Amino acid sequence: MTNEEYADILADTTLTVLQDAAFVFAEQTYDPLVWEDDVIETELDFSGDMQGKIMLAVPRPIGVEIAANMLGVEPDDPDVENQLGPAACEMLNMVAGPLVASWAGEESVCQIGIPESKTIAPSQRSDWSATATCTASLLSEEGAPIEIAAIIG
Secondary structure: OOHHHHHHHHHHHHHHHHHHHHOOOEEEEOOOOOOOOOEEEEEEEEEEOOOEEEEEEEEHHHHHHHHHHHHOOOOOOHHHHHOHHHHHHHHHHHHHHHHHHHHHOOOOOEEEOOOEEEEEOHHHOOOHHHOOOEEEEEEEOOOOEEEEEEEEO
């Protein structure tokens, strides 16, 4: 599979999970992303027949939307603030399963690691394109950036 094919599957899978699990609607973009809000970065490792790392970055307002929608509460609910990291981790976990199965094949055996998250200032954003096998840049309906990347191999 080419890096472009990996990237297409990465984008399609992420868009589907964001929409179906968190009601976050987005589309792929090829324009540079602009990060203005604090960023929730999550990552997880996978191993087995295929190995690597998957990373997801969402701005805090999208993190709030994901957490609220996954919890079934309003964005201003006090529980949302405490669930930003865990909700972003769960979102990445939900992307990773079908993503790795698409990449490695349905019959492959892969273990998905435990996701970790951190919140950082926009100026601290990592440039994943320098080291990643593939990346996908997305824009939410509101124009907020979302990035997902993977290192494979």
